[in-house]
Amino acid sequence: MSQLILFNKPYGVICQFSPHEKHQSLSEYISIKDIYPAGRLDHDSEGLLLLTDNGKLQHKISDPKNKMKKTYWVQVDKEITPDAIEQLRKGVMLKDGKTKPAQARIISEPENLWSRDPPVRFRKNIPTSWIELTISEGKNRQVRRMTAAVGFPTLRLIRYQIGCWNLDNISPGKYIEANA
Structure with missing residues (x-):
């Protein structure tokens, strides 16, 4: 087994x-x-x-090739916009080609989230926000490159789910x- x-x-x-x-x-x-x-x-x-x-x-x-879905919780720099979410949903142009459309939505900070060591840098005058992003590709550092491409760099990346x-x-x- x-x-x-x-x-x-x-x-x-x-x-x-x-x-x-x-x-x-x-x-x-x-x-x-x-x-x-x-x-x-x-x-x-x-x-x-x-x-x-x-x-x-x-x-x-x-x-x-098996397109197993992977879901990430992503803390991004600044307050992400609905337009950026829509861009992620349609696919984002990266240096190695356009990503497939993703499932993307704005979420609250996940419940029961553990603290990170070292912590994400805190800047008093610049807010952060969280999104949930589901992709079925596996490009190198894809989630980080996608959020940066829409103007909201990743600060913290947590893979929450793979398939079931x-x-x-x-x-x-x-x-x-x-x-x-």
């Missing part, structure tokens, strides 16, 4: 098990043998990372086993 691990990756952790000179690695949080990340999440992003011992499942989750799996009831640095 395949193992599927849902891990809430903290900020600053890299998606590999081997030691790294600058960042913590997965081995500092997960001691299960022979599991591998299904996809990646940059060291400066937080949230859901799926790991499995099943190569077919890993491919199904991580290959962009989400972060509910998983604290940062913790994991649960799930049905594959």
